[in-house]
Amino acid sequence: MRLYLTIGFLFSSITLFGQSNSKKISLWATYYYVPTLMHNEKGIDILDKNEKKTGFKLDSCDWCNAVIEGTVFIKKENRTYVFNYAGRSKEMQYDCRQCSKYKNYGNYLNSSKVLWELSGGFGKGCKNYNLVPFITIAVDTVLVPIGSVIYIPMAKGVKYIDAEGKLAEHEGYFFAGDVGSKIKGNHIDVFLGSSKENPFGFVKSNQDGTFEAYIVTDKNLIAKYANLHK
Structure with a gap:
């Protein structure tokens, strides 16, 4: 579940990895992560x-973070x-604007x-897919269907510390395995695990920080990244 703003998007057909039907798209990105928080007996359920x-239970500001x-x-x-997120209640449980850190939070x-x-x-993300750090992205399914693979040239070769604490080099591919109520149009949200x-x-x-990306059509690549999320 991710929470941000709406914007339009650009589409064009190109040749990628020898495939004439791949789509070039213009995206912008934010990131999300899993916070580690302490149970608080005096907190919010x-x-x-x-x-x-x-x-x-969590302290009020920790509850909002979660x-x-x-x-x-x-x-x-x-x-x-x-x-993991499992839906919404009928009534408000807590107004996060009461926490000073989130006093201007608009999606309360x-x-x-x-x-x-x-x-x-x-x-978990959508369709029971596991969230995978540095690979899973949340998307607007109107633009990018769940189960799609996105190639971002600017990500290829980027070094990062993976979930096991090892230095890794990114291949440039991301898997559309999550959504968010405020992830609209050409906005994606990159999952960073607990980091x-x-x-x-x-x-x-x-x-305004847009970049080029491509919707991959190679079935082997799609299967590879789908299996990684199962």
């Missing part, structure tokens, strides 16, 4: 999809639990109703 208490990101690691009694009506479910790994360190120069978090 984490509710399940039936609006029942899960036994986990609902904005859509997935959260909660530490309780020396264990870490993964909770949606975020105030987030419900959760226990998950694993780094959480807030963004290694990608194309991620400007600004709708």
Whole structure:
């Protein structure tokens, strides 16, 4: 679940990897991550999809951080639990504008109703796809269908620390495995796992910071990245 602004997009047909039907698109990007937060007995309840208490609570500002990101690691009694977005409640649970950090937050009506479910790994995106750090992106499905692979030339060769703490080099490919209520038009959101360190120069978090990308049509590449998310 991601939360940002609306903008238009550009489409054109090109030849990529020897395929004449690949699409060149103009995108702009933000990033999201999984915060690691501490259970707080005096905090706000984490509710399940039936609006029942899960036994986990977060400080008000931590609660807001969690609902904005859509997935959260909660530490309780020396264990870490993964909770994933599972829908919205009928009533507001907490107005995040009451937290000074989010006093100007505009999407408080949606975020105030987030419900959760226990998950694993780094959480789930759409169609039960696992979120994969530095590979999964949230998209507007009108422009980029879930299950698509996007190639971003500016990402190829970028070095980053992967989920296992090892230095890796990016191949330039991203998998459309998530959505967000504010991810519209040519806006994508890059998943960074539990890291807030963004290694990608194309991620400007600004709708004027556009770059070129390509929707991949190679079935083998699509299958490779889909399997990576299962």
